[in-house]
Amino acid sequence: xxxxxxxxxxxxxxxxxxxxxxxxxxxxxxxxxxxxxxxxxxxxxxxxxxxxxxxxxxxxxxxxxxxxxxxxxxxxxxxxxxxxxxxxxxxxxxxxxxxxxxxxxxxxxxxxxxxxxxxxxxxxxxxxxxxxxxxxxxxxxxxxxxxxxxxxxxxxxxxxxxxxxxxxxxxxxxxxxxxxxxxxxxxxxxxxxxxxxxxxxxxxxxxxxxxxxxxxxxxxxxxxxxxxxxxxxxxxxxxxxxxxxxxxxxxxxxxxxxxxxxxxxxxxxxxxxxxxxxxxxxxxxxxxxxxxxxxxxxxxxxxxxxxxxx
Ligand code: BYC
Numbered sequence: 001x002x003x004x005x006x007x008x009x010x011x012x013x014x015x016x017x018x019x020x021x022x023x024x025x026x027x028x029x030x031x032x033x034x035x036x037x038x039x040x041x042x043x044x045x046x047x048x049x050x051x052x053x054x055x056x057x058x059x060x061x062x063x064x065x066x067x068x069x070x071x072x073x074x075x076x077x078x079x080x081x082x083x084x085x086x087x088x089x090x091x092x093x094x095x096x097x098x099x100x101x102x103x104x105x106x107x108x109x110x111x112x113x114x115x116x117x118x119x120x121x122x123x124x125x126x127x128x129x130x131x132x133x134x135x136x137x138x139x140x141x142x143x144x145x146x147x148x149x150x151x152x153x154x155x156x157x158x159x160x161x162x163x164x165x166x167x168x169x170x171x172x173x174x175x176x177x178x179x180x181x182x183x184x185x186x187x188x189x190x191x192x193x194x195x196x197x198x199x200x201x202x203x204x205x206x207x208x209x210x211x212x213x214x215x216x217x218x219x220x221x222x223x224x225x226x227x228x229x230x231x232x233x234x235x236x237x238x239x240x241x242x243x244x245x246x247x248x249x250x251x252x253x254x255x256x257x258x259x260x261x262x263x264x265x266x267x268x269x270x271x272x273x274x275x276x277x278x279x280x281x282x283x284x285x286x287x288x289x290x291x292x293x294x295x296x297x298x299x300x301x302x303x304x305x306x307x308x309x310x
Pocket of ligand 1: 036037040041042044045046047048049075106107108109110124128129132135196197198199200204205206207208211221271
């Protein structure tokens with residue numbers, strides 16, 4: 001099949017690094033690809049509020065509590081920008097939530113692990129937001145305009161989140177032995193799942209082909225994972241944390257670290273609903289979604305009234 005004229009002009013725009021905007025022609029598969037990725041990204045932001053929310057009442061100081069509250073609120077905001085960006089592609093918020101609840105739509109593997117200690121809040125900010133930034137900086141240049149613009153704002157906020165997490169870890173590493181052990185234990189549990197956030201190896205990534213052709217992705221899963229490792233290892237060393245990977249070593253020729261093999265069987269289990277906290281995360285979301293129905297109804301009724309009185 002030869003491409004039609006509109007398909008050609010779409011690809012020409014992409015090739016010239018022009019953004020595709022909501023009313024522009026786009027191939028159906030491009031639209032569906034973006035709905036999948038952007039909605040999953042939005043769900044990750046919102047589900048990601050849960051492991052951190054677990055520590056709001058137990059934050060060790062008023063300052064820590066204020067910062068954590070602000071960070072979690074930012075994540076909710078990121079979810080809203082992203083749901084709005086996805087809505088410009090012709091899917092409703094209700095459909096996206098339905099896909100999340102039915103298990104059709106995924107969310108990031110990382111949020112299916114428990115946050116057991118205060119150090120986990122440090123590890124989430126430093127490693128999870130740190131990994132998210134590396135991925136999202138690249139997405140600032142993604143081809144779909146509303147997604148790219150949402151990423152610009154999100155990245156600014158994520159860099160504050162990353163520093164907040166690193167500050168917690170650095171402070172604990174200056175503390176008593178029990179605090180240092182707690183920080184190292186959090187590092188041990190979050191390091192590998194954080195590496196999995198970048199997705200399967202490039203050779204096992206079914207969506208990468210189209211994602212590159214359409215410039216949804218600018219850097220591959222493995223390139224971004226490598227960038228994250230190279231950036232994070234010196235930060236860990238600086239505060240005395242060990243990376244839980246016996247195969248990690250500097251490779252002079254590639255000017256980057258070689259690392260051990262990721263446990264892809266665990267990744268597959270977690271993203272197919274069988275991680276340590278999947279059921280808990282989803283039950284929590286469903287419960288509060290149902291309990292919040294009256295708020296959505298009231299908002300819709302109010303908005304209708306305003307429209308009618310115009
Ligand atoms: N987790 O062909 P591939 C945050 C799935 S939240 C789960 O490489 P693609 C934060 C993938 O969906 C930031 N599933 O896919 C919030 C696909 O399955 P489906 C979250 C994953 O799309 C609160 C299959 O594996 N960031 O920062 O080309 C507090 C094959 O993968 C994962 C984003 O969402 C995973 N990690 O590349 C703190 C970034 N990886 O859909 C912090 C936006 C892969 O066919 N997303 N899968 O059923 C992306 O950049 C890309 O979608 C990915 C995957 C790089 C993640």
